[in-house]
Amino acid sequence: MPLKNQKKPLLCFDKKGIYCEPAGVYLDPWKPVDKAIITHGHADHSRWGHKQYITHHTNVPIIKHRLGEIEVSGKEYGETFVINNVKFSLFPAGHIIGSSQVRVEHKGEVWVFSGDYKTEDDGLAVPYEPVKCDAFITECTFGLPAFKWLPQEQVMNDINTWWQQNQSEGKTSVLFGYSLGKAQRLLKFLDPSIGKIFTHGAIENMTDVVRPFADLPETIRITRETKKEEIKGRMVLAPPSAHGSTWIRKMVPFETGMASGWMAFRGARRRRAVDRGFVLSDHCDWQGLLASIKATGCERVICTHGYSEIFSRFLNEQGYDARTAETQYEGELAEMNSKSEENDEN
């Protein structure tokens, strides 16, 4: 594009990830690099094989749990750290516990990389905070006007009512949600007065990691020894990949539910063949994205994963200088598709 000054942008997209050249640092890289600043613990953002990790201190035990022994340093929100004269700081993204946006400042220019984020306070993650910047790199997983979330309280009421209804019919409620983030969010607002809450091992392990930072109800891990009768009528939290597996047979008779933003589409719910879909996402809805971008006061927007082309076209019409960039982030799709494939084999 001819109109820009020829200077290289502060953050650019290369084969390995989002690169800050003056600092020699990558943000959420998808190929192994020397130094990586990580926004949050989901697999598409925090990958294996980097020499050095920098992330919010709450996220440290989470990525260590996932990636094993790595060299990692934890930072506070708002704490400035300087690498080769470039100033970095992390700000809450509200996506999941320990998630951050990355603010990058160099020679008076400020860029913010959102990672994944949501504007609603979910009572678990430190709430999202808009950060003033010149250029904003945003996800747009749900960047379509068809997505409009209901307040969490209403959705959780529906879930608890559904559980109660199933219980009165002698059925177990099996609720699917991603094991990091969604599962703990559900857990926090499930009503333990209805009954005991059981968990799939993957969720129990992750929840153990998160417990020091969150006040969560008691859970019981389902093991080989768990008796069928103990589970009947109870709540079972499981990752989406458990759907259709042999593991779930122990819960018969059961009703299945899934908590995801994709459940806004009737087709998606039927494709997943769950009995009930609950529309609950850890990403922004349409209005949430627009409001956040406005709050940053930015001129330039780069749209990464999601409906990026549609979303950036709309932003252009609204007067922003918006474009798209290819990344390997998957947003909530990871929850819906690829993750399940891994486990279907087992």
Next chain:
Amino acid sequence: MEEFAALIRELDSTNKTTVKVAALTRYFQRVPNKDKVWAIAILSHRRPPRPVNTTLLRTFAAELANIPLWLFEESYHIVGDLAETIALVIPPAEESSEKSLTQYLQEIIDLKAATESDKKAYLHENWAALNYYERFVFTKLITGSFRIGVSQKLMTRALSKATEIDEDVLAYKLMGDWDPQKITFQKLILEENEEDFLSKPYPFYLAYAIEGAPEDLGVPADWSAEHKWDGIRSQVVIRNREIFVWSRGEELVTDKYPEFSAFLEVIPDGTVIDGEILPFPEGNIGTFNDLQTRIGRKTVSKALLKKTPVILKAYDLLEWEGKDIRDLPFLERRQILEKLYSTVQTEALPFHLSETISFKKWEEATTERERAREVKSEGLMLKRWDSPYLVGRKKGDWWKWKVAPLTVDAVLTYAMRGHGRRSNLFTDYTFALWQDDELVTFAKAYSGLTDAEFRQVDAWIKKNTLERFGPVRSVTPQLVFEIAFEGIAESSRHKSGVATRFPRILRWRQDKKIEEANTIEELKQLIPK
């Protein structure tokens, strides 16, 4: 409306038949009679004509949602359902509507004659006043069928539970051409009514495909075999000096086939024949493609009548001398039919008999089945000689025994997002074959892969898109699929010069490169001479 929307939501949120029947039964027990009639009409695809075209609907909805039209269109491509898109993009109202289902339908009927600005005012007012799900249902009443997996059979079962009237009797009452606006529940369901019976066909008996080998069915002497004709299944009703022709979709199509009025001169009142409407150009059975030229037309020109006349290939008799003879064994019904045929048959009369194939061993039937394409049939029908004429699709007495489909290996060239449960996935594909050095489109198919395969192909398509045309994407020619189809004929309407019948994906040939796909020339060689 609240109750109808709740019913649709319940039907839509379960895959279990028993739960669906229970929800419908509760609905039929609870709502006023007039609403019941409308619910039956809607679930049996008897909607009032569409009062507002979809272009206007989209424009009005985008305006109310305060988004540009292109953004609405993009959302629609992704959601995959117009009513659902409209329901999603407009901010939800808090309260639910107090108008009844009947009232809404009356308003929708009246809306057809309204001016464009009145239509817009009406839609804006009602969309804004309904909550998300009611808005979806309301818009569906305007745009099309619900696709919630409720067959007529399932609805009839629920109605039977609610009214304690026998299911078969209800199926019969619900057939044909009744107007939900005029008819009462009393008249449609509860009363016996003589004049209704004048035009009414019987519910069709449908067969399943045979599962194992025919030998598993038992001794050949118990079974009748005839060719399975590839036309339009229909019933011809002759009563009180009038003729009525019904298609399997319960559509009255008498006017489309004026040839059959000749039956009135020779076939007595009180006769109902089950058979197949077949094209008969130049005195021979044609292809389904020939019949296509007749299906779409309400009135038929003399030239077309001459070029593509039709015949009725009769295979069963359901009513004779004014009596319902469906309970008689097939053998006896056939005997009466054959006697009728032999007394009225002339060369000019478009009335043919679907001949019974005599066979003593199953191998003989197998040999005849191999001839199917030669005689322009799809295979054989096997019917037990002692079977009554049942209602709907039932296993046991009648079986379809189709010939193996024709297949070619073709290259995926275009993809479109699917609808309903496949919205947001690219599942509707266009396939091409080689002609010289070019790939020429020959068929579209959107079934045959597993959900997991569709997800895999979908991901591949998103990474290998060349160009986008609205909802359609052209993709790098790389994937090869084996495409099966039932029939094939020459066609000037297709670029390839060939029309295929029921094309579908048989399997993904991951072992094949595009150079190994078939050519148009090879496809043409499959056309029966």
